[in-house]
Amino acid sequence: MIRAIALASICAVAPMGAAAHQLTVFAATNCEMVTVEAKFSNGNPVMLADVRVLDGNNTLLLTLPINEDGTVAIPLDSVDHSGGLVIEVDTGSHDNYWIVTPDDIARSCQS
Amino acid sequence: MPLLRPFLAVVLTLLAANPVAAQDRSRVVAVNYPLQYFAERLAGDEAEVIFPVPADVDPSFWRPSIADISTIQSADLILLNGAGFATWVDRVSLPRAKVVNSTAAIEDQFIRTESITHSHGDGDEHSHEGLASYTWLDPILAIAQAEAVAAAITARGIAPDDAVATRLDALRADLAELDRQATGAFDGMQDIAMIATHPRYQYLAQRYGLSISSLEWEAGAMPTEAEQADLVALAAQTGAQVLIWEAAPPAEAFAVAAELGLANIVFPTLAQGVDDQTYIQAIANALTAISEAKP
Numbered sequence: 103m104i105r106a107i108a109l110a111s112i113c114a115v116a117p118m119g120a121a122a123h124q125l126t127v128f129a130a131t132n133c134e135m136v137t138v139e140a141k142f143s144n145g146n147p148v149m150l151a152d153v154r155v156l157d158g159n160n161t162l163l164l165t166l167p168i169n170e171d172g173t174v175a176i177p178l179d180s181v182d183h184s185g186g187l188v189i190e191v192d193t194g195s196h197d198n199y200w201i202v203t204p205d206d207i208a209r210s211c212q213s
Numbered sequence: 214m215p216l217l218r219p220f221l222a223v224v225l226t227l228l229a230a231n232p233v234a235a236q237d238r239s240r241v242v243a244v245n246y247p248l249q250y251f252a253e254r255l256a257g258d259e260a261e262v263i264f265p266v267p268a269d270v271d272p273s274f275w276r277p278s279i280a281d282i283s284t285i286q287s288a289d290l291i292l293l294n295g296a297g298f299a300t301w302v303d304r305v306s307l308p309r310a311k312v313v314n315s316t317a318a319i320e321d322q323f324i325r326t327e328s329i330t331h332s333h334g335d336g337d338e339h340s341h342e343g344l345a346s347y348t349w350l351d352p353i354l355a356i357a358q359a360e361a362v363a364a365a366i367t368a369r370g371i372a373p374d375d376a377v378a379t380r381l382d383a384l385r386a387d388l389a390e391l392d393r394q395a396t397g398a399f400d401g402m403q404d405i406a407m408i409a410t411h412p413r414y415q416y417l418a419q420r421y422g423l424s425i426s427s428l429e430w431e432a433g434a435m436p437t438e439a440e441q442a443d444l445v446a447l448a449a450q451t452g453a454q455v456l457i458w459e460a461a462p463p464a465e466a467f468a469v470a471a472e473l474g475l476a477n478i479v480f481p482t483l484a485q486g487v488d489d490q491t492y493i494q495a496i497a498n499a500l501t502a503i504s505e506a507k508p
């Protein structure tokens with residue numbers, strides 16, 4: 103029991119949180135598409151996960167399977183991205199997200 | 214037309230008397246209340262300081278909306294706490310030139326913690342290292358953070374250098390006074406075991422040589438029977454004489470701890486602000502409570 107309490111106290115020490123660093127999600131935009139990359143904190147790519155694409159109102163626009171290399175490309179013309187996009191990656195045991203704002207997309211079209 | 218001229222004169226006079234109102238103020242975003250407080254004191258009226266996290270949400274785990282991030286991206290200065298605080302900052306693109314990590318200069322003093330042990334698929338069990346994040350509960354580290362905020366405000370021309378320097382001197386003095394008060398409050402408590410209802414006080418404990426074990430209770434809530442049993446066990450194991458609450462719970466919860474012989478102390482962790490108290494006042498009040506309740 104005490105060991106469990108001690109463990110709980112150690113586990114919860116960092117507000118960066120357990121879920122925060124187990125799965126890393128990154129999304130890059132190049133004006134034509136959003137490329138999503140997901141990997142575990144040990145560097146291994148996520149091989150099996152659902153990638154959900156939501157709009158600024160948290161409405162689900164699209165769900166895609168992730169590729170075996172831990173990436174997936176989302177063509178911008180396949181979704182209404184005018185209000186930005188939230189990309190969620192869910193492996194079943196871990197999940198994380200990346201936020202793409204309208205400015206991120208606009209900037210990628212200027213460069 | 215005869216009426217317009219005096220009207221314009223009045224408007225121009227008012228604008229001249231209040232130059233800040235005559236132009237758009239700089240916008241500064243802070244990821245927690247202490248940084249908001251430091252920035253407001255240091256920037257004065259020259260900046261609008263925004264802490265975007267709703268009052269009922271833990272800023273450590275806040276999930277911003279796209280609109281929130283758009284607002285943050287357009288700020289003139291974005292103040293991060295560092296030390297792993299605020300998970301959302303690693304999930305968005307922030308303009309690098311506007312971002313300042315307020316603990317960059319004190320990373321050598323970070324407290325590392327072990328996180329959850331688990332496995333991925335068929336992989337071996339492993340654990341992740343984390344960082345204790347509540348740096349500002351140590352007044353000395355808070356001074357370093359305030360200095361970083363002051364430097365960021367000055368570097369971006371958000372407020373005049375001499376005004377920021379004067380304000381920083383005052384803030385530094387207040388924080389040094391907190392350190393002096395804490396040194397007195399914790400004097401003689403280095404051999405007294407304490408329990409915290411949440412693991413937030415690592416930097417405070419490190420600074421003043423305290424021994425604080427932690428539970429994982431919801432702030433301000435009545436602990437469940439299972440949580441009370443955990444407290445009984447941990448108190449027996451550690452011989453604790455003090456229970457530190459991050460927020461005041463129902464009176465019944467205080468009674469439970471008191472029956473175990475624990476002195477109850479509320480010490481707000483201040484990631485969110487406390488009603489009607491500034492950062493300085495809240496910590497000073499908590500230190501006063503510790504002095505009065507000292508076993």
